[in-house]
Amino acid sequence: MAAAADKTKKTVDKDKIAKPRKPMLVTALIAVLAAGAAGAGVWFFAQPGHDDGKAAAAEKKPAMPAPAQYFPLDPAFVVNLNGPVDGPRYLQVEVQLMTRDAAALEAIKTHAPAIRANLLMLFSQVSAAQIADVAGKQKLQADALATVQKVLKAETGKPGADELLFTSFVTQ
Template identity: 35%
Template structure:
């Protein structure tokens, strides 16, 4: 009798532990390369471009507020009564050099302010427009140069922090 043998099928060989380690290392290497490429792509894309045709926008300047000591002044009066003004001022300045110039000449600046305020009547200062006009007048007075031939000081605004007429 003749016997035929059926071809035997080869059992699938399970990958060895060395092949698994190599496969995991290759996947980790590919993932690290992809992450590095992504970081490089996004960082180079958002990097500031320095070109001569584009002007960099100027950063807005932060105003410098310079408070003055409160002052009390006798006001002019036509009715024979004593009227007083207690005023607190803060100056809005553009730069520190103006602040230093004001600090150096503060007695002179205060004298100008006191002389201007002592010539006012309570009726002038009561309405809102009177206060606004006073702020503009004080701004002009304070900006006047303290030294001959010097440039005027750059005072942006005069702000009232205290204003009491009695």
């Protein structure tokens, strides 16, 4: 019996020794998995397209617009104003069109006679009272731009002109 008791004692001793190894093995396995996950995360974020938002910020930064190009509609427009004879009767206005597209500038040059004709009709319908203050001049400017864009859209399919500027505005 003593042999059986020794065998049981040896088995108990082995169990005491084996048990501490199991938690150490689990800890080592967890450490290896964590290191692998960290390595995978570094690899994933090091790939192109994952620049910690720097690329996204660079894309959101507005691009510089193309340089403005101006086209003067020469000579100046001179029209009779509508309304009673006791006030101003003539309007002389110099107009320049602004665009940022070279193709639109060529379209403006090509269709300048049609643009001038439509602007003459618009300016001749204005009365002196309508353009007596800044708000009236700004409204006329906006209407003139809409007229130019309408002509260009009918001819080219695109509005073309970005802005219409009065570089001289005289009533007499």
